[in-house]
Amino acid sequence: MNVLPTSWLAVLLLAAGAAHAQTLAYTVLCMKTACGQMKVAESAGRLDVDYGYRNNGRGPQMKEALEFAPDGTWTGYRNEGVATYGARIDEGFERQADGRASWRSPVDRGEQAGASPEAVYLPVEASPAWLGRLAQSLLARPDLRAPGLPVGQAAIARVQTLKVAGQEVGLYAITGLELAPSYLWLREDNHALFARVYPGWGATVLQGSEAEVERLAEAQKAAELLRLQRLARELPKVLPGLTVIEGVRWFDAQAAMLRGPSDVYLADGRIAYIAAPGSLGQVRPEQRISGKGRTLLPGFVDMHAHLDEGDLLLNLAAGVTAVRDVGNSHADLSALSGRIERGELLGPRVAANGFIEGRSPFSLNGNFVADSLDEALAAIDWYAAHGYRQLKLYNSIRPDWVKPMTAHARALGLRTGGHVPAFMTARQAVEAGYDELHHINQLTLNFLVSKDDDTRTLLRFNLVGDKAADLKLNDRRTHDFIALLKSKGTVVDPTMTAFEAQFTQRQGQPNPSYAMVSAHLPAVVQRSYLSAEVDMDDVKARRWSASWQVMTELLRRMHEAGVPLVSGTDATAGFALQRELELYVKAGIPAAQALKIATWNGARYSDRLADIGSIERGKRSDLLLVEGDPVADIRAIRRLTLVLQGLNGQTRALSPSALYQSLGILPFVPSAEILH
CATH class of the missing domain: 2.50.20 (outer membrane lipoprotein receptor (LolB), chain A)
Structure with missing residues (x-):
């Protein structure tokens, strides 16, 4: 009516x-x-x-x-x-x-x-x-x-x-x-x-x-x-000289376990030393930060971003200190990244993927939309010459191009991943040379698509919603596919948060990915999160929700089999990364492993592990201080009290509360006090 x-x-x-x-x-x-x-x-x-x-x-x-x-x-x-x-x-x-x-x-x-x-x-x-x-x-x-x-x-x-x-x-x-x-x-x-x-x-x-x-x-x-x-001039607080975070539990990302309590010293924008509490009693640091009741984490890495200016502060406020951008204007992203590295703007560190699409009526326009294999190979040369280390291929790449493209990229030292091209399965993409697969729906389609299904359309979502509920993940086909991913070392970037609401939200219901933060957001944004992406009646809602559970179970099985995972979002900056880790835990991945995925794995598979991703001497002081213990309760990552960034020989302290307030968002917890 x-x-x-x-x-x-x-x-x-x-x-x-x-x-x-x-x-x-x-x-x-x-x-x-x-x-x-x-x-x-x-x-x-x-x-x-x-x-x-x-x-x-x-x-x-x-x-x-x-x-x-x-x-x-x-x-x-x-x-x-x-x-x-x-x-x-x-x-x-x-x-x-x-x-x-x-x-x-x-x-x-x-x-x-x-x-x-x-x-x-x-x-x-x-x-x-x-x-x-x-x-x-x-x-x-x-x-x-x-x-x-x-x-x-x-x-x-x-x-x-x-x-x-x-x-x-x-x-x-x-x-x-x-x-x-x-x-x-x-x-x-x-x-x-x-x-x-x-x-x-x-x-x-x-x-x-x-x-x-x-x-x-x-x-x-x-x-x-x-x-x-x-x-960028008003919000950061530069910490000169020596800073110590006293008596803090800290997350060993490589081992995926908590250590400490320890005193963690920071100097010149890097982690200088980790000591037993009070053991360096003769040292007089310029700043002291209490770690009592708190946990120190490496900064999070969002491995599936499309960064723009509006994302910068949202990322930092939620503890995302590094991103991998998987599709953007080269000129725009290069300029934005440069300003962040020079300290002109506040934002996460950026690693870029080169983006290549094929020409079709469904093409996503970007830096390179190739009409031929030769053009696609020339695009790879361009990205290699400009210092890129990874490539993202998209929906309209022709299946017969994939093997020569991945081989050419590998010969130049580049890894290749992305969407599974239309008229191809995820298994075929991996066998043709893909090093990485993006999006849980793309992996689920491996078991659903026929040779004539055009996944450049909304079919890549609708087919999963309509049919994934019938999949039996304990069959030989699923076992063999996961074993292939494991044997090839294929990285999976599932971006669960990008699909949670699409497959589970009814019109007028809170968006499940942001329901826990919605009350802190501007009123108009709150209302927008009541709008579902897909119309569902009762029958469709039950079926698509069951399909979502199958995708969640596929994620759990991949992790248990040892398939390397990275935490990308492809959704609202900052908040989506927090939800991504909660969804991993909800799927059955231990919280400590989810934290490792968001830190160590992100740094490793974006070629930055020498600088970030763990709390070790000599690494940049890209760190997060949270209230409570996120290994015991992953939701503690939302109680973020301080964000630290090591940049240009300095450590900068950022108040999440101040960052959120600059965006019209009500703070979640008070910021940690820095004592002089």
Whole structure:
């Protein structure tokens, strides 16, 4: 049943054909390739939007209608369509003449009596055109802010202006919607939407202005850079000279066991010495940190990231001090990594995978999209020449290319992994030379796909959800596949958190991956985590949940067999890594082994074990101090009191509470005190 009365819907339908509507057309770019469009028809008091794109075999398709009173009050909103992974969009909002506001979406419904006329509706799913109209409403307010319905508050500020294609456009930042400012470009003459740019990914831009996107992206990145540089000056505390963490239990990552209590000394950005408590009594360190009741861990390594500026502080706040980026713009990532290493920005250390895709209608556009094997081999040469150590291959690589590509990479000293190309099984990929497999669904597909199944589409998720529940993991085929992985030393990056909600969440239920932190997040983000990626009835929910349990059991069996695992996420920075380790323990992997996977294994399989990954003399002081004992209870990793980073001959101390507060997130525990 619709939330909106029939009469109101009729008005919307009639208004759609109203005369004097002004229509604007926008191009959606995925990287630099057109992948969709948005059409916006505006008439008096009304906005109609048709928006959609396809990229990597998926994407949203929606039709929106927004209505406004003559004074600008938001009176109605309607959105219908499908979200990125196919979940139904069916959302509506209405304001009555008496001020009562009501709303309904797949995740919630409610009403509010006497809602402020200044309140704006903040939907669960929306197009860039909605964001543009929100910006206009905020700019019309004297204080440039407005309360949100059902929850939250949004505010806007102009960042800068540019002359683009003969007109002046402004970069604006809206806060209150996400964990970082939401940037958009508006025309300065009428504040109409000009572009919504996602640097390194793509944009939605006014048709005819596609060539301006790169310039807009550079200006937007520069603006965000200034904000992050300010935080990099304000948030860290440099620990000069000698620092000691006194009487602390510490995690021996290689042995996967707790040791101590010990005094751990830090100097010049590195671990200087580990001693029995009080045994160096004549030494007078400049800083002392109490380790009583706490555990010292090596910094976590997220082995499946697609890093951008918005991820930097989230990673550090959750203890992720290093990442492996498995698909990004080379130029953008190189610049970002350099700024982190120079201390201009706060963020994790970065190791990059080279990304190679094949040309097809389903291609994910990136640095190299090859039309031939020769082009693919040339891409490998380029990555080797630029210092890369690992490659990620993607869905549209032709199966017959895999063996020559992996052989060529190995001859140049590069490891190869990634997605299993379409029309190929995981076993075939390993036999053809893959050193690593990404994503638990890709491994599960090994037992499900036929030679004609095109896994460049949503089939790579739907086939697993529909059929994995029937798999018997104690059969010969499963045993032989796991034995192959073990004998080849094939690394598995399961990214369980990326799939937990997809296979288990119903619309309106809390996202299981973030339910434990949701109350600390901005209200709008909390609501977004009630939105499921896939629509499920009772039958589908039971089946997909059973399929998820099969994937979890496959993970446990691989670990028990000795298949090397690494902890990647491919999901919300920081929080997803914490959940990833909890899911390993839930699957039956001991907590100490999960911690080893997130530290020692991550450093080893991203070629950084000489510098990070364990608490040893001479290694960088990339360390975490948590309340409690995560070996006894893995959830203790969420009680993070201090993050340390060794950089440029210095150890920097970061307060997780301060990092979270800079992102609009309520702190979880007080930060550790540093005594002088």
